[in-house]
Amino acid sequence: MEHITFLVAVVIITALAFDFTNGFHDTANAMATSIATGALRPKVAVTIAAVLNFAGAFLSVKVATTISGGLVNEKAGLQPSIIFAALVGAILWNLLTWLKGLPSSSSHALYGGLIGATVVGVGLHGVNFSTVLSKILIPAVASPLVAGLASWGATKLAYLITRGAPKTGTEKGFRRGQVLSSSLISLAHGTNDAQKTMGIITLTLVSAGALHKGDGPPTWVIASAGTAIALGTYMGGWRIIRSMGSGLADIRPPQGFASETAAATVILTSSHMGYGLSTTQVCSGGIMGAGLGGPAGRLRWGMVRRMFYTWGLTLPAAAAVSGLAALVAGRGDWGVALVGLVLVLGAGSMWLLSRRQPVHAGNVHGADVAPVTEVPAPAPTAPTTLAA
Numbered sequence: 001m002e003h004i005t006f007l008v009a010v011v012i013i014t015a016l017a018f019d020f021t022n023g024f025h026d027t028a029n030a031m032a033t034s035i036a037t038g039a040l041r042p043k044v045a046v047t048i049a050a051v052l053n054f055a056g057a058f059l060s061v062k063v064a065t066t067i068s069g070g071l072v073n074e075k076a077g078l079q080p081s082i083i084f085a086a087l088v089g090a091i092l093w094n095l096l097t098w099l100k101g102l103p104s105s106s107s108h109a110l111y112g113g114l115i116g117a118t119v120v121g122v123g124l125h126g127v128n129f130s131t132v133l134s135k136i137l138i139p140a141v142a143s144p145l146v147a148g149l150a151s152w153g154a155t156k157l158a159y160l161i162t163r164g165a166p167k168t169g170t171e172k173g174f175r176r177g178q179v180l181s182s183s184l185i186s187l188a189h190g191t192n193d194a195q196k197t198m199g200i201i202t203l204t205l206v207s208a209g210a211l212h213k214g215d216g217p218p219t220w221v222i223a224s225a226g227t228a229i230a231l232g233t234y235m236g237g238w239r240i241i242r243s244m245g246s247g248l249a250d251i252r253p254p255q256g257f258a259s260e261t262a263a264a265t266v267i268l269t270s271s272h273m274g275y276g277l278s279t280t281q282v283c284s285g286g287i288m289g290a291g292l293g294g295p296a297g298r299l300r301w302g303m304v305r306r307m308f309y310t311w312g313l314t315l316p317a318a319a320a321v322s323g324l325a326a327l328v329a330g331r332g333d334w335g336v337a338l339v340g341l342v343l344v345l346g347a348g349s350m351w352l353l354s355r356r357q358p359v360h361a362g363n364v365h366g367a368d369v370a371p372v373t374e375v376p377a378p379a380p381t382a383p384t385t386l387a388a
Contacts, residue, residue: 008208011080012201014087016228019197021094022106023232026193028240029283030185033256036245039178042361049186050234056190057226072118073126078207081329081336082121086113088343089322095350097310101239104310105278109318110196111136116319117326139277144285147266151286154258155293174253181260188267189279197225238359247303249291259286
């Protein structure tokens with residue numbers, strides 16, 4: 001532990017702060033549809049998600065290994081200050097999209113931040129672009145499509161099987177099923193997203209000489225990452241829960257069960273293969289598939305478009321911010337301090353802005369929050385649903 005300098009300690013704390021934002025940013029992935037359909041009460045839902053996210057962190061380290069030993073070249077001269085800059089860009093993007101209620105990818109914010117900071121800090125040779133392509137970009141395109149198609153088919157099958165059955169009894173049964181399917185997503189989310197912070201901390205320890213190249217994350221890293229993401233999950237992330245639960249489509253219990261089951265299957269399979277995919281994109285794809293597969297076959301296309309724009313911007317925007325942060329942090333201790341100050345001021349400002357129109361467990365279903373900061377969709381007087 002003699003290699004844990006003050007800067008390394010700051011990077012580890014910042015990584016856990018990112019993990020915390022990842023938790024409340026991505027709570028909606030598992031619980032938005034269960035809350036929207038009434039399968040779970042809001043506070044119960046986030047409690048279950050927090051516990052299972054923590055448990056999921058201990059199930060696998062393959063995604064962590066992809067980040068710590070695959071995405072960037074550890075021998076290229078990577079310094080803790082570069083990783084710090086990467087985390088700053090990722091956190092600020094997470095908070096901005098949370099403020100706007102947009103379900104963007106925390107994972108891609110982290111990848112973009114790491115790529116941008118590494119390119120500025122050590123050069124293009126510091127990034128393994130073949131890994132970026134095979135483990136990040138291809139899954140980013142394929143995973144929501146696979147989840148959406150599977151969810152669409154599962155929704156069609158659910159309605160076919162229950163055709164003619166009493167609606168009340170059918171929906172009650174699917175709500176019970178959603179308790180299990182949403183819990184499975186929470187467990188899957190822990191196996192995928194908590195590992196990303198483990199990978200970042202492990203990469204920091206390798207760059208500082210505290211671990212050898214190729215070492216896996218120590219137990220204390222796994223436990224701290226699991227705890228941070230669980231605490232963040234318990235905070236709720238209610239703005240994005242509202243967007244995903246009712247902003248993309250009107251979801252009934254059969255659709256919710258189908259979308260959650262499809263998304264959990266894709267996430268768990270990808271975690272097993274070491275793919276650092278976006279759980280947000282997978283779950284959003286599942287919700288869209290369920291919306292199109294339902295009786296009305298409708299989506300709120302205005303929200304869908306905004307979400308796709310955000311997905312496309314996430315990686316390059318985080319890379320740009322982190323690259324600038326790396327440029328400043330590379331100037332020395334004063335540069336690192338300045339970047340840290342910008343992070344604190346930016347995070348604090350966005351938190352204060354969110355307090356003007358708070359969203360919480362008590363009003364997550366309500367319409368008392370202005371659409372500009374919650375679900376960026378037209379006013380209720382202008383219908384926003386179109387037939388698929």
